[in-house]
Amino acid sequence: MSYVGRTREEERRMLAAIGVGSFEDLVTAVPASVRLDRPLEVPGPLSEIEVRRRFGKWAAQDDADRAISFLGGGVYDHYIPAAVQTIASRSEFATAYTPYQAEVAQGTLTVIYEFQSMICELTGMAVANASLYDGATAVVEAALLARHQTRRARVVVAGALHPNYLAVLRTYLGGDVAVTADRGGQCAPEDLKGALGPDVACVVYQHPNFFGLLESPHALNVLAHEAGALAVACCDPLGLALLEPPGRDAVEAGAAGTRSGADVVVGEGQCLGNPPSFGGPLLGFFACSSSLIRRMPGRIAAQTVDREGRRGFVLTLQTREQHIRREKATSNICTNQGLMALRATVYLGLLGKAGLAEVAELCVQNTHYAATLAEKLSGYRRAHGGTFFREFVLECPVEAAVVERFGRDRGVLPGVDLGRFRPEWRRWLLVAATEQRDRSEIERWAEVLKAAGGLS
Amino acid sequence: MDFPNDVRYTSEHEWARLEGDLVTVGITSYATDQLGDVVFVELPEVGRKLEAAKPFGVVEAVKTVSDLFTPVAGEVVEVNRALADDPGRVNQSPFGDGWMIRIRPTSADDLERLMSREDYAKLVEEQHA
Numbered sequence: 144m145s146y147v148g149r150t151r152e153e154e155r156r157m158l159a160a161i162g163v164g165s166f167e168d169l170v171t172a173v174p175a176s177v178r179l180d181r182p183l184e185v186p187g188p189l190s191e192i193e194v195r196r197r198f199g200k201w202a203a204q205d206d207a208d209r210a211i212s213f214l215g216g217g218v219y220d221h222y223i224p225a226a227v228q229t230i231a232s233r234s235e236f237a238t239a240y241t242p243y244q245a246e247v248a249q250g251t252l253t254v255i256y257e258f259q260s261m262i263c264e265l266t267g268m269a270v271a272n273a274s275l276y277d278g279a280t281a282v283v284e285a286a287l288l289a290r291h292q293t294r295r296a297r298v299v300v301a302g303a304l305h306p307n308y309l310a311v312l313r314t315y316l317g318g319d320v321a322v323t324a325d326r327g328g329q330c331a332p333e334d335l336k337g338a339l340g341p342d343v344a345c346v347v348y349q350h351p352n353f354f355g356l357l358e359s360p361h362a363l364n365v366l367a368h369e370a371g372a373l374a375v376a377c378c379d380p381l382g383l384a385l386l387e388p389p390g391r392d393a394v395e396a397g398a399a400g401t402r403s404g405a406d407v408v409v410g411e412g413q414c415l416g417n418p419p420s421f422g423g424p425l426l427g428f429f430a431c432s433s434s435l436i437r438r439m440p441g442r443i444a445a446q447t448v449d450r451e452g453r454r455g456f457v458l459t460l461q462t463r464e465q466h467i468r469r470e471k472a473t474s475n476i477c478t479n480q481g482l483m484a485l486r487a488t489v490y491l492g493l494l495g496k497a498g499l500a501e502v503a504e505l506c507v508q509n510t511h512y513a514a515t516l517a518e519k520l521s522g523y524r525r526a527h528g529g530t531f532f533r534e535f536v537l538e539c540p541v542e543a544a545v546v547e548r549f550g551r552d553r554g555v556l557p558g559v560d561l562g563r564f565r566p567e568w569r570r571w572l573l574v575a576a577t578e579q580r581d582r583s584e585i586e587r588w589a590e591v592l593k594a595a596g597g598l599s
Numbered sequence: 600m601d602f603p604n605d606v607r608y609t610s611e612h613e614w615a616r617l618e619g620d621l622v623t624v625g626i627t628s629y630a631t632d633q634l635g636d637v638v639f640v641e642l643p644e645v646g647r648k649l650e651a652a653k654p655f656g657v658v659e660a661v662k663t664v665s666d667l668f669t670p671v672a673g674e675v676v677e678v679n680r681a682l683a684d685d686p687g688r689v690n691q692s693p694f695g696d697g698w699m700i701r702i703r704p705t706s707a708d709d710l711e712r713l714m715s716r717e718d719y720a721k722l723v724e725e726q727h728a
Contacts, residue, residue, distance in 0.1 A: 437639065437659075462664040471666070 209554065211584045213513070215534040215575025216353070216559045217278060217305055218422055219381075219414045221502070222579050223490070227416045230489045231482065245458045251481065252456035255444035258488040265380055266408035267388030268430035272441040273479035275427030278411025279311040282347060282377050284429060284440040284474055285407040286312060289345030289373040291438055291473070297321060297342045301363055302330030303353040304377065306564040312347075328354045328527035328536070332362045339370040345407075349377040350389055354527055354573070355510075355534035360389035361403040368401045376405040380428070381414050381506065382532055384499040390430065407431045416490025417483050426483035437463060440474030505578035506533040509585060513576045516589040522596045526571055534575035536561065540596045543572040549595040555588055557595075600629055602720055603694050607670070607713035610722060614694065615670035617710055618701075622671055625698040626658065626689065629723045634660040637689040642678040642700060649673060649702065651709065656699065658689065671709040673702035 149157070154166070163169055170178070189197065212220040230236075235250045242248040255273045262271035275281045286298045300309060300322045313320050323334045330348060339346070346367035350358045364374035376389040392404040412426035413419070431439055437460065445459035465472040491499065510533050517523045522540025539546050543560040550557035562569030576585055606614040612630035616623045631637065639659040649655050654666040655675075678700050682688060689697035704710070714722065 437641065462659045462662075467662070468664055 210551065210556045211554060211580065211587065212419075212556045213558045213574050213576055213580070213588055214419070214556050215355075216573050217307070217411050217413070218419045218425070219533075219575060219577055220419055220579055221414050221577050223416050223418060223486075224493050226493055227486055227489045231486045236482075236485050246456075249456055251485075252444045252458070254485050254488050255442070255479065255481075256446060256456050257492070258484045259444060261488065261491045262380075262428045262430050265383040265388065266378065266428075266430040267390035267404070268408050269433040270436050270439065270443070271428065271430035272439055272443050274412070274481075274484040275409075275429055275441055275476055276480060277413075277423070277425035277427045278305070278377065278409065279308040279427075280476075281409035281411075281427035281429050282308045282375070283312055283315045284427075284476065285375040285377075285409050285431075286316060286345055286347060287474065288407060288431070288435060288438045288440065289375060292373060292435060293344045293371065295342050295344040295372070297340070297344060299323065299335070299338045299343050299346050299372075301335045301338075301346050301348040302358055303328055303356070304347060304349045305353045308349075308377065327529060328352070329356050329529045330358055330363065332359065332366055335363060335366050339366065339372065341371065343367075343370055343372045345373040345375050347375045347377065350386075351379060351382050351532040351534075354536045355531040355575070356527055356529040357386070357532060360387075360405065364389065364405050365401050365403050368403075373406040374404075375407045375409065378408055378410045379414070379533070380410055380412055381499070381503045384496075384503040385507070386532075390432070404432075406435060412483070412487050415487035417486050424480065424483055426480045426487055436460065438473050439463065441476045442479050502578050503533070506576070509576035509578065509580050510534060510574070512582070513574055513580075513585050513588065516585065517574070517592060520589065520593050520596060523592060533577075534573055537572045537574050537592075539570050539572055539592075541598055542569050544569070545598055546572055546592060546595040549598065550588075550591045553591055555591045557588060557591055600632075600720070600723060602627065602629075602716050602723075604716050606694065607710050607715065608719035608722075609668060609670050609713055611668040613668055613670050615710060615713060617707060620703065620707070621676060622673065622702045622704050622707075622710065623698050624655075624670055624700050624702060625693055626667065627719070628693045630658075630665075631690045631693045631697075634658065634663060634665065636661050637686045640679075640682045640686050640689065640699060642682070643675050645675050645678060647675045649675060667699065669702075670713055671702060671704045672706075673704040675700050676703050677701040 214220060242251055245252060259271040259273065263269065275284060290296060296319050298316060298320050300320060302323060303325065321338055323330055323338050335346065346363060348358050348363050350360050352358055360376055367374040378389065389405040390408045392402055408430045410428055412428045417426060429441065443459050444456055447455055447457050449455045461467055463473045465475060465477050494502065514525060514535050517537050518525060524538050526536040526538045543562055546557055547560045558572035558574035561571040561573055606616040608614050608627065612627045614625055614627050637658055637660050641657040643655050649669040649672060651669055651672040653669055655669045656667040658665050658667055679698050691697065
């Protein structure tokens with residue numbers, strides 16, 4: 144179909160064919176009060192040169208590429224090896240979705256299978272799906288799975304979950320979401336204990352949490368299991384390169400055989416080879432224990448053999464899905480974030496286990512160096528005392544929005560102003576220093592903070 | 600198609616057999632014929648209270664999936680654990696080894712409300728025509 148506009152002659156013929164005198168006659172049903180009685184004010188057509196010039200000017204206003212970024216909160220400024228773009232741009236992979244006739248696209252299915260395998264390895268879980276939209280919807284899907292599995296309604300959020308994820312969770316579940324008390328930015332197991340009951344389907348926690356602090360996954364998992372609920376961990380995949388995966392059972396910590404591993408591990412995978420670009424598109428991942436596979440949302444690629452015994456890939460367990468199960472499907476997700484998952488797979492393949500751990504270590508070192516510098520500045524202090532991973536909350540002597548603006552004007556994006564989430568956080572700046580930041584950039588950041596701290 | 604006489608039937612193709620004071624439940628040979636190879640059966644936990652005509656589980660075949668409906672109200676006292684490893688029993692022996700759950704019925708009289716072999720055979724004939 145072409146999108147070339149119609150001519151007056153074509154319009155006349157179309158109207159004649161359906162027996163209508165004029166276009167106006169077609170829209171008489173729309174009340175005059177809501178109709179525009181003048182031509183729509185759109186600027187006239189532009190030549191290619193003019194379009195390029197105008198868009199170029201807009202693009203130049205985007206400072207994300209030039210500024211030194213300390214932004215985090217789920218979307219991070221990591222280095223993306225050139226090979227990621229090159230491989231992901233190959234025509235064999237040119238689809239953003241799971242193909243409809245999936246088995247014809249063996250390349251795509253192979254990538255999905257590799258992606259799932261890597262996510263399983265990172266999370267310590269038995270099975271993973273082909274990916275979901277983003278970390279927020281992955282959390283929601285985990286909560287829905289827990290509700291189906293336990294046939295209980297309530298979801299308890301333990302500690303600091305990303306406020307956007309919490310908002311999406313509430314969009315789906317409304318009043319069935321409870322949040323534990325926040326003391327010092329982490330979830331104290333005794334606070335979780337008080338929030339549990341026979342109607343709780345699952346406990347959801349983020350690790351490292353929204354403030355960058357480590358939680359105690361095994362203690363939280365055990366408490367969830369003792370209450371007959373599932374344990375859902377929302378993890379940073381880079382964190383999983385260094386931390387014990389919450390899905391793995393620890394040395395028996397609970398009463399008589401209570402499992403200490405999480406049942407579902409989800410998270411945001413943007414940091415794996417995908418650019419921050421205006422906050423998306425993102426990449427949700429979803430992994431769970433094998434006993435839950437038939438309740439897992441989304442698509443699953445699996446390995447098999449063809450009739451000649453050669454290795455091949457298929458989409459499997461599709462009876463969970465909408466096109467077969469209709470309204471009783473485990474989820475309304477019927478595709479995956481194909482392109483982002485592909486980039487993540489290529490990224491992980493290029494870096495390997497050691498490389499990913501190295502990136503994570505550099506992030507930890509840079510972020511901790513930034514924290515050390517910041518704490519020497521007058522009026523600044525860390526908002527929480529707990530162990531942090533790759534980001535931390537800095538309490539500023541002035542509103543964080545002031546620091547953010549001041550920095551932006553000087554080519555430094557100093558962190559995320561948490562006041563945009565809650566008014567009582569308005570002096571809080573969430574700071575992440577990825578492996579891309581070097582010593583001089585972190586020192587430049589500290590200078591900007593120092594100067595901004597004197598403002599009022 | 601031949602159906603046994605010692606069980607009662609539902610219009611959703613489950614059968615129910617009174618054994619002592621318990622009722623054993625499964626799906627009919629017509630159902631397994633329509634489904635094809637059964638690959639998974641999701642069953643309720645023991646102790647769950649079931650309402651008549653409400654779903655108690657799910658049977659999954661290669662290309663389709665179907666709810667299992669409770670023939671008579673009661674409490675689940677046993678489930679066929681062998682189906683977890685060998686769901687093919689449902690195809691091989693739908694009225695025997697392929698049974699799914701045992702219920703302690705709220706009232707054994709409820710069985711009388713289910714279909715007789717003759718009525719069920721007629722239903723299948725109509726659906727098949």
